[in-house]
Amino acid sequence: MNPNSVFNSLSDEQVLSESDCESTITSENSTVTTSSANFFNSDDLILLDETDSEFLTIKKKFLSNLGALANSVNDFTIHKNSFQSFMGQVKIQSYKLFSLATAKKKNPSSSSGNVQYAWFGSTKHGVQQIISHGFSQFDCSDDPDKKYGSGIYLLPEKYPLGSVALANRKDENGFKHVVLCRVVLGNMEEIRSGSQQFCPSSVEFDSGADNLLCPKKYIVWSTSMNFQILPEYVVSFKAPDSLDVPVSAAARPTSPWMSFTSLIRELSKHLTPLQMALIKKQYKDFKERKITRQDMIQVVRRTAGDGMLSGVIKSFYRGMDRANCATVYPSRNIIFSK
Structure with a gap:
């Protein structure tokens, strides 16, 4: 993936190609260091240098959507998932096949399945488990504002503050952690507040959202979560407890x-x-x-x-x-x- 277009093409439908799989492991334009690669005790996570184009792009996008609260965030670090382990390669190929299958279900001539970037807040231990083993049922129950059924709740890339609220447990060094994921949304259905849903309501749908017009939450069901979600970057930072606003408040707009x-x-x-x-x-x-x-x-x-x-x-x-x-x-x- 071209580092300079990490967020420039977030609205584009895309699917990982063979070259994408290779470039997530090594990139000519990336500067990485292994000195802190064990920050999460994971061989797949590589610490990005603060001068790297990917680091700068993701940091700018994350902070710009926090508004004035961005001034309260410091000690910013980003780890990139290299997918260099055997299981990492399995995950990336599974994701690629799922994205292609989702696209062709809707349109036989299409090669992408409505792929978007989204945030997922977790603990340090939770991040390690996600990178090493994938998402689990524990991640399905992590959202305190759980109103839209049993699944993985992710927040669209323009709502990072909500993911900050979910990353409400600091690690031993005072860091909070959010994961930037690439998600195959496919055909979304609206999930009403109070729903007990735990899978698509029909074969027509691939994921859910709290509002189809402009979703503030994506819901990915546990039945396909580890084919549908690809954790690509881990953003770690320090922030005051005052930044831990409820997710519903974090997503609430202020415009007319x-x-x-x-x-x-x-x-x-x-x-x-x-x-x-x-x-x-x-x-x-x-x-x-x-x-x-x-x-x-x-x-x-x-x-x-x-x-x-x-x-x-x-x-x-x-x-x-x-x-x-x-x-x-x-x-x-x-x-x-x-």
């Missing part, structure tokens, strides 16, 4: 928001019947999973215009309770709730 049904109602005051019919059809197609979230959003933006959307939502927001659950409207800091 409104429900999509309310948005449709408000837009109908400004748009023509033909324009509204187009928007309603897109929303219906999205709920029926005929189109992607991004497809729907692009049509709404082209039809209504960003200026009108921003004005309508900000006007509506003045009378709304900001404490309700919401989802981020990409690129514009506009937020929708289902």
Whole structure:
């Protein structure tokens, strides 16, 4: 994997190739040191130098999404999973095959299965177990905010603060640890709060999310967790206990928001019947999973215009309770709730 594109292509659907497998072990552009390779007592984990491009890219992304709280994080280290052991090679090949199979289940001509990066917070011991043996049932029960069934809860890469909250147990040296994983999400289904689900509801689905419009949690079921999740980097840092906010609070947005049904109602005051019919059809197609979230959003933006959307939502927001659950409207800091 090209170190410079670790986060630049997070939205791209991708699958590991043979060259990817090789480059995770050695990279011409990477500077690694083995002096702290046993920090986790794992031969597969290699400490990245602080001047390495991968280190700088991941650190910048992690801290930038913490906002003002980034100033409270220090002693930052990143270990890279080399997958150089026999079991490491088995894991990476299993992941590659699962990703390919997931992609072809949806589209025979596709070579990727909706792959995204996500964070998983754990203890030092938990990280060692994940790297050496994979995820386990213990990881399925680690989230204190466990409302969406029995599975591995991962947070999208733009919500690292939530993973910090999950890494709520410091090691003997005062470090907290989060794992940056590549995850095959495939076709996601929405998991309602309070669900007791522990596997896909049908063969049509591959993973779950708390909200399909803009998920704050990915749910990967234990039945396929070690084929579906590839732990690539371990981020370790020191942070004050005040950073241990609840996951629900960590993911809560602060920008103006409104429900999509309310948005449709408000837009109908400004748009023509033909324009509204187009928007309603897109929303219906999205709920029926005929189109992607991004497809729907692009049509709404082209039809209504960003200026009108921003004005309508900000006007509506003045009378709304900001404490309700919401989802981020990409690129514009506009937020929708289902």
